[in-house]
Amino acid sequence: MNTRLGLQDNVLATIGYIIPLIAIIAFFTEQENNFVRFHSLQSIFLSLIVTLLFSLFSGVFCFLSFIPNVGSMLSCICSIFLIPIALGILGIVIFLAVKAYNREHYKLPFIGDQVERIIYRY
Structure with a gap:
């Protein structure tokens, strides 16, 4: 099924996971296509959670780096956890x-149930 943006609905939903800005555009332009709206909103929620998670980690690393002598070591040790987390997020996407x-x-x-409530409420 083609969408208002000229793509098939499954292609638009797929691109929405890879490029969250496309998910935002698709969510607001595809008012009748619940498949695209569901995947777009789920992508938006996931992107927001990932952004908040990485902002939190960045704040912790910045704070740890100011501790004399051990701060940089603790920051390096904690940053080792970012690689598996980033790879895990990439795998999920x-x-x-x-x-x-x-x-x-x-x-x-957690995210999917909230998204369904929003999508099917309207």
């Missing part, structure tokens, strides 16, 4: 993009 491309209605735990 790829997984969700594949699910959207295959036209599957996959809900993330």
Whole structure:
């Protein structure tokens, strides 16, 4: 099924996971397509959570770096955790993009239920 943006709905939902700005545009332009709206809003929520998570980590690392002598060491040790977290998030985004491309209605735990309430409320 084609969307108002000229793409098939599964392609638009997939691109929305990869580029969150497209998800925002798709959410507001595709008023009748609940499949695209669901995946777009889930992508937006995921992006917001990831942004908040990385902002929190950045603040902690910045604070730790000011502790004399041990601060830089603690900051380096904590930054080691960022690589697996970033790879995990990348894996989740790829997984969700594949699910959207295959036209599957996959809900993330916690986020998916909230998104469904918002989408199907209107």
